[in-house]
Amino acid sequence: MDNTRINIQRLSMSILITLLLPLVLAVLVDYSLGWMPWTTIGASLVFIPLSTIVVTRATLSELDKVIRQVAPVEPESVATTPESVGMP
Numbered sequence: 625m626d627n628t629r630i631n632i633q634r635l636s637m638s639i640l641i642t643l644l645l646p647l648v649l650a651v652l653v654d655y656s657l658g659w660m661p662w663t664t665i666g667a668s669l670v671f672i673p674l675s676t677i678v679v680t681r682a683t684l685s686e687l688d689k690v691i692r693q694v695a696p697v698e699p700e701s702v703a704t705t706p707e708s709v710g711m712p
Contacts, residue, residue, distance in 0.1 A: 628693035630686045638682045643675035 650667035654660045 628690050630690065635679065635682055635686065638678050639675060642678045643671055646671045 646667050647664070650663045654663045
């Protein structure tokens with residue numbers, strides 16, 4: 625059996641790009657323009673849900689790869705039919 629691993633780098637980059645980087649930039653803008661905390665609040669309202677969606681999708685995609693490796697899908701012709709199990 626081949627080793628299938630979860631790509632941690634993909635997950636880390638997605639959380640870095642969609643959450644940490646925008647929020648750090650928002651805090652820097654707040655401090656530099658003196659708007660504390662309005663830009664941070666606005667960025668949090670946008671980027672926390674966005675990050676949740678992006679990271680969840682990436683995680684489920686990686687998990688799907690592992691599941692396909694561990695338990696491959698049976699072809700339709702081999703799948704159980706009522707006739708093959710003796711049902712009328």
